[in-house]
Amino acid sequence: xxxxxxxxxxxxxxxxxxxxxxxxxxxxxxxxxxxxxxxxxxxxxxxxxxxxxxxxxxxxxxxxxxxxxxxxxxxxxxxxxxxxxxxxxxxxxxxxxxxxxxxxxxxxxxxxxxxxxxxxxxxxxxxxxxxxxxxxxxxxxxxxxxxxxxxxxxxxxxxxxxxxxxxxxxxxxxxxxxxxxxxxxxxxxxxxxxxxxxxxxxxxxxxxxxxxxxxxxxxxxxxxxxxxxxxxxxxxxxxxxxxxxxxxxxxxxxxxxxxxxxxxxxxxxxxxxxxxxxxxxxxxxxxxxxxxxxxxxxxxxxxxxxxxxxxxxxxxxxxxxxxxxxxxxxxxxxxxxxxxxxxxxxxxxxxxxxxxxxxxxxxxxxxxxxxxxxxxxxxxxxxxxxxxxxxxxxx
Amino acid sequence: xxxxxxxxxxxxxxxxxxxxxxxxxxxxxxxxxxxxxxxxxxxxxxxxxxxxxxxxxxxxxxxxxxxxxxxxxxxxxxxxxxxxxxxxxxxxxxxxxxxxxxxxxxxxxxxxxxxxxxxxxxxxxxxxxxxxxxxxxxxxxxxxxxxxxxxxxxxxxxxxxxxxxxxxxxxxxxxxxxxxxxxxxxxxxxxxxxxxxxxxxxxxxxxxxxxxxxxxxxxxxxxxxxxxxxxxxxxxxxxxxxxxxxxxxxxxxxxxxxxxxxxxxxxxxxx
Ligand SMILES: Cc1cc2nc3c(=O)[nH]c(=O)nc-3n(C[C@H](O)[C@H](O)[C@H](O)COP(=O)(O)OP(=O)(O)OC[C@H]3O[C@@H](n4cnc5c(N)ncnc54)[C@H](O)[C@@H]3O)c2cc1C
Ligand SMILES: Nc1ncnc2c1ncn2[C@@H]1O[C@H](COP(=O)(O)O)[C@@H](O)[C@H]1O
Numbered sequence: 020x021x022x023x024x025x026x027x028x029x030x031x032x033x034x035x036x037x038x039x040x041x042x043x044x045x046x047x048x049x050x051x052x053x054x055x056x057x058x059x060x061x062x063x064x065x066x067x068x069x070x071x072x073x074x075x076x077x078x079x080x081x082x083x084x085x086x087x088x089x090x091x092x093x094x095x096x097x098x099x100x101x102x103x104x105x106x107x108x109x110x111x112x113x114x115x116x117x118x119x120x121x122x123x124x125x126x127x128x129x130x131x132x133x134x135x136x137x138x139x140x141x142x143x144x145x146x147x148x149x150x151x152x153x154x155x156x157x158x159x160x161x162x163x164x165x166x167x168x169x170x171x172x173x174x175x176x177x178x179x180x181x182x183x184x185x186x187x188x189x190x191x192x193x194x195x196x197x198x199x200x201x202x203x204x205x206x207x208x209x210x211x212x213x214x215x216x217x218x219x220x221x222x223x224x225x226x227x228x229x230x231x232x233x234x235x236x237x238x239x240x241x242x243x244x245x246x247x248x249x250x251x252x253x254x255x256x257x258x259x260x261x262x263x264x265x266x267x268x269x270x271x272x273x274x275x276x277x278x279x280x281x282x283x284x285x286x287x288x289x290x291x292x293x294x295x296x297x298x299x300x301x302x303x304x305x306x307x308x309x310x311x312x313x314x315x316x317x318x319x320x321x322x323x324x325x326x327x328x329x330x331x332x333x334x335x336x337x338x339x340x341x342x343x344x345x346x347x348x349x350x351x352x353x354x355x356x357x358x359x360x361x362x363x364x365x366x367x368x369x370x371x372x373x374x375x376x377x378x379x380x381x382x383x384x385x386x387x388x389x390x391x392x393x394x395x396x397x398x399x400x401x402x403x404x405x406x407x408x409x410x411x412x413x414x
Numbered sequence: 415x416x417x418x419x420x421x422x423x424x425x426x427x428x429x430x431x432x433x434x435x436x437x438x439x440x441x442x443x444x445x446x447x448x449x450x451x452x453x454x455x456x457x458x459x460x461x462x463x464x465x466x467x468x469x470x471x472x473x474x475x476x477x478x479x480x481x482x483x484x485x486x487x488x489x490x491x492x493x494x495x496x497x498x499x500x501x502x503x504x505x506x507x508x509x510x511x512x513x514x515x516x517x518x519x520x521x522x523x524x525x526x527x528x529x530x531x532x533x534x535x536x537x538x539x540x541x542x543x544x545x546x547x548x549x550x551x552x553x554x555x556x557x558x559x560x561x562x563x564x565x566x567x568x569x570x571x572x573x574x575x576x577x578x579x580x581x582x583x584x585x586x587x588x589x590x591x592x593x594x595x596x597x598x599x600x601x602x603x604x605x606x607x608x609x610x611x612x613x614x615x616x617x618x619x620x621x622x623x624x625x626x627x628x629x630x631x632x633x634x635x636x637x638x639x640x641x642x643x644x645x646x647x648x649x650x651x652x653x654x655x656x657x658x659x660x661x662x663x664x665x666x667x668x669x670x671x672x673x674x675x676x677x678x679x680x681x682x683x684x685x
Contacts, residue, residue, distance in 0.1 A: 039530070041561035063561050066635045067530055160554070161563060185585050189566035192551035196522055196558035199639075201646030204549035224652065225546065226437075231652050238646040276563040278593045280580070285588040296684065320684060353684050363655065370658060374682060376675065382663075391661035392678055394671050404672035409685060412676070 022077050023060055025052045029072035039067030041197070043274065061197070087239035090116040091176035093167070094127035094139060094147065095186055097158075101127075101135050103252075104182035106142060108245060110253035111209055112180055113143045115218070118211040121177065124148060126170055128163055130156035133263070140261035142253040147263045148174070154270045157279050158186050164193045165273040170266070171198060171240060178218050179240040180209075182247065191244050201235035202242040207249050207367075208232075218243070227344040227367045248292055248350040249371070291340065296322025296353045299342060299369075302329035303358020303379065303398060310336050312402050313357060319409050325349065325369075327359045343368035357398045361386025378402070425478030426535045427469045429502060430525060430556070431462040433486050433493035434546040458493045461541030463500065464602050467609040468571070469539050470501030476574065479503045481532060485513055485524050491625050499612035499620035506532065510629040515642030518547065522555030524640050527633040529560060537579065538599040542567060553601035564599040565592055569606055 032050035044057035045064060052073065054064075065073050090112040095102040109125065116123040124146040127136050136147040150166055171179065171194070179194075181187040183205050195202035207230075208221035217234045218241040224231040235241040291297065298317040300310055310324065317324045326340040342349055344364040354372035359365060361377070361384055369375070370389060377390035378398045387393040394401055436455040458466075469480040482497035484490050485508040494505035508528045516524060529538065538560075540553035550566070557564030569589065570582040577596055582589045584603055594600075612620070630640065638644060664674050679685050 039561050041558065062636070063559070066527065160566075164558075185567050185583075188550055189554055189564070192518065192522075192549075192554040193558045193564070195551070196519060196555040199519065199646070201517065201519065202549075202551060203647060204551055219650075223655070224548070228654070229652050230655050231649050233647050233649050235646050236648060276595055277565060277598075280591040280593055282585075282590050283588050320679075353679075353682070367655075376678075387663060388660045389658045390663075392675065393660060393663040394675060395663060395665050396668055396671055400668035401671050401675070404668055405675055408672055408676045409679075412680075412685065 023054055023058055023065075023073065023075050025054060026072045026074065027051055029070045031070060031072075033069065035067045035069060036064035036073060039063045041274075084237070084239055087175045087177040088119075089122040089124060089174070089176045090119075090178045090180065091171070091174070091240065092123070092125045092144075093179070093181040093187065093190070094125040094136075095158075095182055095184060096127060096129045096132060096135065097186075099129060099131060099135070099156075101139065102182060102184060102247075104184060104187075104245070104247040105139075106252045107247070107250040108180045108182060109139070109142050109144060111245070111250040112178075113253060115178060115209060115211055116145075119177065119216065122146060124174070124176070126150075126167060128155045128158075128166060130154075133265075136263045140259075140263065141255050143256045143258060143261075145261050147261070148266050149263050150266050150268045152268050152270065154275075155268070157282070158190075159275060159277055159279060160189055160193055161275050161277060162270070162273040163190055164197060166268065167194055168197050176240045179242045181242070181244045183244040184247070187244055191242060195242050198238075198240070200238035200240060200242055201233075202244070203233045203235075204244050206243045206245050209243060209245070209250075217241070223344060223367055227364045246348050248348045291323050291325055291342065291347050291349055294323035294349070295351050296320045296355075297325045297342070297349055297351045297369075297372075298322055298355045298357065299325030299327065299359060300330055300336070300357050301327035301359030301365075302333070303360075304330060304335065305358075307333075307335040309358070309398075312399075312406075316355070316402060316406055316409075319406065319413075320353070322351070322353070325354075327362075327365050356386055356390070357402065359386055360384050361389060425472060425476050425537065427472060427478065427480045428529060428532065428535050428538045429462070429465050429469045429480060429482045429497065430538065430540045430552070431466065431482055431484050431493060431497055432459045432541075432544050432547075433457070433484065433490040434459045434544055456489065456492065458496050459541055459544045459546075461543055461545070461604070463541075463609040464604055464606055465539040465541045466497055466500045466502060467607045468602055469537075471607065472537070472571070472574065473501070473503075478536075481506065483525065483528055483532070484508070485516070485521055485528070487514075488627075491627075494625050495620040495623065496612070498623045499616045500610065501616065504626070505623065506626040506628060508628050508633065510640075512630040512637065513641045515645060516640065517645035517647045518549055518551040518555055519646060520640050520642075520644035522552050522559050523635070523644060524633070525552070525556050526559035527635040528628060529556075531628065531633060534597075536596045538562075538597070540599065540601045542601045542603050550601065553599060557599040560599070562597050562599055563594055564601070565594050566601045568600045568602050571606075 092108045203220040300313040325342040344367040350371040355376040377386040481504040482502040543550035567584040572580040
């Protein structure tokens with residue numbers, strides 16, 4: 020067992036530790052630091068003390084890796100709706116859990132989320148830990164971190180997956196730092212190594228030219244974030260037997276330092292990530308007018324307009340349309356790339372599309388290496404003809 | 415910016431910056447299987463220039479001081495000189511062989527030691543991510559190590575008052591206006607400002623500026639938590655992504671090509 024102690028002779032009551040303590044567990048009483056039972060032995064005060072007056076004694080319990088079992092997924096919600104990425108994490112999580120012969124669970128924080136939590140069970144989740152309270156309706160890093168860290172320490176998951184949304188990317192590193200475990204960002208591949216049973220986390224590195232496989236050997240849980248549309252969505256299953264575990268929650272026990280004053284919704288003109296059909300234009304359009312043609316075809320197919328970075332950098336179309344490593348990841352049923360060369364960075368964002376069509380003048384363009392249907396030709400000659408053919412067919 | 419009159423103290427701002435390769439087109443040496451990094455110029459992480467600019471703007475508005483801090487090899491001193499050229503007052507480089515091979519957890523820990531050593535501060539500003547690590551994890555991780563709150567993906571500082579800062583924080587479908595107490599850490603996006611270019615005068619100043627160097631001994635802390643040893647994640651393999659294989663290529667005149675494509679789309683039930 021570890022113990023924490025203030026060496027009274029050395030303590031000057033300066034208060035550096037009070038500032039440093041993440042748990043508000045230290046006060047200065049009569050000129051000396053006093054540590055309360057809220058202390059979690061994180062050691063933040065030890066390194067903050069200018070006088071080496073705080074020490075942690077006793078043996079550090081070696082992390083017993085075998086205690087950690089199961090896959091946990093962060094069930095992010097906004098305005099009471101479970102985020103789409105969660106279903107994808109559940110799909111992947113189920114596969115990983117089955118390989119390990121372990122449980123798949125999900126943690127949901129929010130208000131009036133009982134029905135949504137029940138619903139998750141039908142996607143193959145064994146257990147949903149539900150924290151339901153008005154104060155949890157809107158995400159805030161502080162209380163969410165405190166609650167999830169507490170849950171992780173209780174249930175000890177082997178693997179913990181979080182969606183790489185704005186919220187997930189803010190929350191995950193905070194949790195990982197508190198737990199002193201590894202966290203791999205934006206994984207595109209997650210697998211179990213059959214020998215070591217470690218989670219193999221693969222992600223693009225150095226601008227996507229290179230993929231790196233990363234493991235977290237000696238710490239648990241093995242944490243990873245995954246972008247929306249990278250993994251396949253879980254299907255509803257007939258398997259039953261899962262349960263929703265309603266967790267106790269006391270708002271007084273968590274910190275809550277940042278206040279959300281209001282949320283302002285902004286219309287996103289294209290929902291690229293949701294679209295089943297995407298028609299994309301690149302540098303080969305030669306100018307902004309080219310996107311009129313792209314839009315016309317997209318409209319006919321009921322799809323959205325995408326773009327390469329080169330086209331966005333030229334200012335022909337807004338950044339929200341950019342597909343690729345530094346833009347959005349998309350996984351439509353049909354992706355039509357017009358005048359796009361097919362750089363690795365672009366492919367990183369659309370390589371998962373079901374059917375890829377490419378129209379490019381240059382027969383050696385790399386896009387043809389991934390296209391299911393490749394058209395070697397001038398987009399300005401092919402697209403207008405395709406558009407009028409579709410219009411004729413529709414009458 | 416509102417709240418000007420409310421601010422009675424001068425600000426102490428810390429900006430975290432990293433030196434990165436100017437290009438991300440790093441290749442693998444086919445013979446040795448290692449990364450080829452030679453001959454690639456090093457720059458300040460482009461996202462961090464927005465952090466520097468925002469820090470300098472706050473200082474110019476309210477008075478105070480901006481300190482740039484970086485963990486990296488000795489040559490990262492160049493990046494810190496550039497930060498001074500861009501308006502920072504002071505710069506600290508955390509450099510030691512023991513820090514090498516740090517992942518985001520060890521980096522955040524090491525930076526927290528350096529920042530603690532600097533003393534008190536009101537605001538820490540990080541970029542939203544680096545172009546080489548590309549994780550965006552160091553900022554929130556650092557805030558956790560320091561025990562202070564953070565707000566990620568800040569696109570605008572709405573107002574600054576004695577004890578709190580009001581911010582616009584980006585979300586996928588809009589933004590939140592949030593109020594955070596000081597001291598706190600923010601990570602900023604590209605929308606927040608338009609970074610300036612360094613003036614000739616500041617460039618000269620930067621060339622002569624003294625950069626503080628701190629090693630593992632200076633920082634103290636737990637030696638097991640820095641560098642490779644303090645990094646729970648290990649890269650076990652790097653490889654080139656496997657391309658998906660191409661399919662049918664349609665040549666011929668545009669009329670025929672359009673017709674074949676039309677038939678294909680119909681066949682696949684997109685029409
Ligand atoms: C860190 C990093 C991140 C990046 N992130 C992204 C990203 O997210 N998304 C992205 O797209 N890129 C990204 N890039 C940029 C990427 O490397 C390429 O520069 C970019 O994708 C090229 O865009 P393009 O294919 O439109 O242009 P080009 O490479 O210039 O290709 C234009 C193509 O159009 C063809 N063409 C020309 N005229 C016609 C015509 N009339 N008819 C038919 N074909 C024609 C040409 O043959 C050519 O193949 C990133 C780069 C880096 C370093
Ligand atoms: N070695 C470092 N030294 C100083 N700041 C860093 C370092 N690495 C990352 N940061 C900061 O953390 C941000 C996010 O980095 P990353 O998590 O690597 O994407 C950067 O924009 C910097 O502000």
